[in-house]
Amino acid sequence: MNxxxxxxxxxxxxxxxxxxxxxxxxxxxxxxxxxxxxxEAGLLEPASIHPVIDPVRCLGCGxxxxxxxxxxxxxxxxxxxxxxxxxxxxxxxxxxxxKSACPVDAITLVFGTETRGIDLPVxxxxxxxxxxxxxxxxxxxxxxxxxxxxTQGVQAMQAIAKKGNRAPGKRLDVLIVGAGPAGMGAALTxxxxxxxxxxxxxxxxxxxxxxxxxxxxxMTAPVELPLVGKFHFRQTSKEALLGVWTEIMKQQELLIxxxxxxxxxxxxxxGFIVRTTKDVYQASxxxxxxxxxxxxxxxxxxxEELPKVVYRLIDPDQYIGQEVLVVxxxxxxxxxxxxxxxxxxxxxxxxxxxxxxxxxxxxxxxxVAAAADRGNxxxxxxxxxxxxxxxxxxxxxxxxxxxIRNKAVIVSAGGVLPNEFLNKVGIRVETKYGTA
Numbered sequence: 205m206n207x208x209x210x211x212x213x214x215x216x217x218x219x220x221x222x223x224x225x226x227x228x229x230x231x232x233x234x235x236x237x238x239x240x241x242x243x244e245a246g247l248l249e250p251a252s253i254h255p256v257i258d259p260v261r262c263l264g265c266g267x268x269x270x271x272x273x274x275x276x277x278x279x280x281x282x283x284x285x286x287x288x289x290x291x292x293x294x295x296x297x298x299x300x301x302x303k304s305a306c307p308v309d310a311i312t313l314v315f316g317t318e319t320r321g322i323d324l325p326v327x328x329x330x331x332x333x334x335x336x337x338x339x340x341x342x343x344x345x346x347x348x349x350x351x352x353x354x355t356q357g358v359q360a361m362q363a364i365a366k367k368g369n370r371a372p373g374k375r376l377d378v379l380i381v382g383a384g385p386a387g388m389g390a391a392l393t394x395x396x397x398x399x400x401x402x403x404x405x406x407x408x409x410x411x412x413x414x415x416x417x418x419x420x421x422x423m424t425a426p427v428e429l430p431l432v433g434k435f436h437f438r439q440t441s442k443e444a445l446l447g448v449w450t451e452i453m454k455q456q457e458l459l460i461x462x463x464x465x466x467x468x469x470x471x472x473x474x475g476f477i478v479r480t481t482k483d484v485y486q487a488s489x490x491x492x493x494x495x496x497x498x499x500x501x502x503x504x505x506x507x508e509e510l511p512k513v514v515y516r517l518i519d520p521d522q523y524i525g526q527e528v529l530v531v532x533x534x535x536x537x538x539x540x541x542x543x544x545x546x547x548x549x550x551x552x553x554x555x556x557x558x559x560x561x562x563x564x565x566x567x568x569x570x571x572v573a574a575a576a577d578r579g580n581x582x583x584x585x586x587x588x589x590x591x592x593x594x595x596x597x598x599x600x601x602x603x604x605x606x607x608i609r610n611k612a613v614i615v616s617a618g619g620v621l622p623n624e625f626l627n628k629v630g631i632r633v634e635t636k637y638g639t640a
Contacts, residue, residue, distance in 0.1 A: 228283070231266065235282025239291035246560035249320055250290070251534070253298040253313050253346055255281070256638065257288045261310035264288065271305030278566065294562050298349050315346050315636035322346065323621050326632045330363035331356065334632045337476065337488065338469065339364060342386025343412060343495035344621070346636075350385045350413070354427045354435070357389030357493060364489050365397045369474065375486040376400050379478050381466050382493035384411020388449060389429060390491055391458045396430035404480055406465035409453060410446045412495045431456050466494070469629045496619035503531065503615055507592030513613045517543065525549040526611040529597050531589055532556060534563045537616035542571035545581040553608050555584045555599055582608075589613075 242248060255268070264286035272280050274295060281302055282291040288310070290296060303311040316322040324346050331339045341360040342353035364378050380390045383405035394401035405411060429435045432452060453460055461482070468479040469490055478485040500515035502508060517540040530541040533556035541554040554572065561569050575581035587601035592613060599606045626633060 228266075231269070232283050232285075234279060235284050235289065235291050238279045238282060239284065239289065242292050242294070246558075247292070247294040247562045249317060249562045250293040250296050251298075251563045252296075252349070253300065253315055254293065254296045255290060255302050255311045256314050257290070258310045258312070259287045261308050262287045262306075263308055263310075265307065267305045267307060268302035268311060271301045273299045273301060294564065295566060297565070298347065298352060300352065312640055314638050314640050317638045321635040321637045323623075323633050323635050325621075325626065326634050331360040332363070335471075335630045337474075337490065338629060338631065339489065339491045340493075340631075341390065341491060342382070342384060342493045344492055347386075351427050353385035353493075354389040354429065357386035357391075357491075358393045358430065360386075360491055361390040361393035361397070361399070364491065365393075365399060367489070369488050370400075375475060375488060376402055377487070378489040378491055379404070379476075379485050379487040380491045380493060381478075382406075382411050382495060383409050383460050383462065384413060384493060384495055386493035387411060387460075387491075388452075388458075389427075390493060391460060392430045392432060392452075392456065395456060395458060401459060402485065403458065403460040404464040404466065405460065405462045406494075408462050409449060409460065411493070413442060413445060466625075494622070496621060499620050499622050500615065501617040501620050503589050503617070505589050505591060508615075510592055510594065510613075512594075512611065513592060513615065515615050516540075517614055517616075520544045520547045523547060523550055523612055527551045527553075527609050528612045528614065529553045529555060529589075529608065529610050530614045530616060532616035532618070533558050533561050534616065534618055535565055535568050536618075537614075538564045538568035538572050540614050540616055541581060542568065542575050545575035545578075551580055551582075553582045553584060553610075555587045555589060557586065557588050559586050 264283055266283055268288050269275060269281045269283065274280050278292065278295050280292050280295045281288055300313055303313055315324055325333055325340050325344065327333060327340055327345055331341050331345065333340055339360045341356040347353050347356050370377055377399040378394060378401045380387050380401060380403035383403055387403055387405065391401065391403045427435050464480050464482045466478065466480050470477045475486060475488045476490055478487055478490060520543040523544050524547055528544050528550060530537055530552060538561060541552050544550050545552045572581060576583055584599060584601055584606065587599045587606065589597060590600050591598040595609065597608055597610045597613065621633060623633065
């Protein structure tokens with residue numbers, strides 16, 4: 205082969221290698237920069253389920269980086285030293301697409317970290333608890349993302365149907381508790397499989413979504429739902445999403461009863477007796493899709509029982525002209541503080557015990573920063589509320605007492621597991637420290 209032919213055949217290969225290496229080095233440099241910024245800001249604690257990469261197995265192919273639904277708008281996963289890394293942990297919201305995309309199974313999805321544990325019910329791969337016949341799907345099991353919760357509701361109901369213990373007589377095949385994303389997915393699946401089911405919800409259709417502030421944007425990803433087909437919303441408002449769900453409930457004639465709260469689950473033979481505020485049900489299986497937000501985490505300080513203290517924001521406009529304290533460092537706290545600060549005449553103080561908003565999304569951190577720059581939002585990091593009075597709140601920051609005038613307090617410190625209820629049912633709970 206003469207030299208001219210070698211050039212002809214080698215040139216495309218050289219160009220391809222140059223393009224690949226240039227792109228690879230650019231990705232590595234960007235990944236290092238993103239990780240450095242996250243480390244400097246103290247934003248290293250993932251909010252929910254997240255990937256852990258085995259460096260021995262990882263090929264550094266970047267498939268997980270590109271598979272993340274947040275990419276390229278946000279760099280959650282990146283390449284450093286030819287290995288995949290979770291470079292921006294707080295931006296990971298648990299899509300889980302990275303694990304499926306990895307060609308060598310180098311990714312494990314885990315809850316919690318070595319420094320911050322999370323309490324979760326113990327479930328088998330079919331979402332069944334240690335109490336046979338009691339299943340959990342959605343936020344209560346650690347899956348707060350709407351798409352994941354919908355999918356879990358579908359999968360849990362499919363697992364219940366496969367058990368094959370169809371209920372005799374008037375007994376239900378399954379009672380679904382909760383009409384949020386997981387409950388909606390489960391109800392649609394139950395009807396599609398001709399199961400004898402009922403769904404109860406202690407408040408209104410939508411569950412945790414119903415509790416979001418008015419106008420809050422809800423981010424979802426496509427999911428295939430029985431009887432409905434592809435459910436595809438990338439960005440919509442709370443009101444629009446609830447409107448679609450209401451229409452689906454009417455069209456499909458789903459058996460959902462709102463304003464009915466569960467009180468007890470008792471074993472009876474090969475099924476259960478479920479007592480609610482309105483009725484008593486017999487069911488072969490129970491699916492708990494009740495979420496965690498129904499039991500807010502409290503501050504346990506004097507004055508917290510005052511009527512001005514609430515645990516979620518419904519309408520920012522109700523605080524027009526008021527001095528408001530928001531407590532918390534997660535997305536709900538930042539969304540509440542920023543939304544109220546955008547209302548004319550309000551003055552907001554945001555108190556958080558940490559030194560950085562490590563659990564909040566970048567968009568919410570940006571909104572808070574913009575409100576602080578405008579002067580109608582005051583940040584008190586590394587602070588704790590010590591006493592709530594009728595017209596003021598006393599906080600502690602750096603060993604010093606801080607007093608602020610105040611007419612309303614919104615505590616957005618997250619929710620806790622309904623441990624008393626779970627214990628009565630017999631469901632085992634574990635604290636996850638970076639484990640699956």
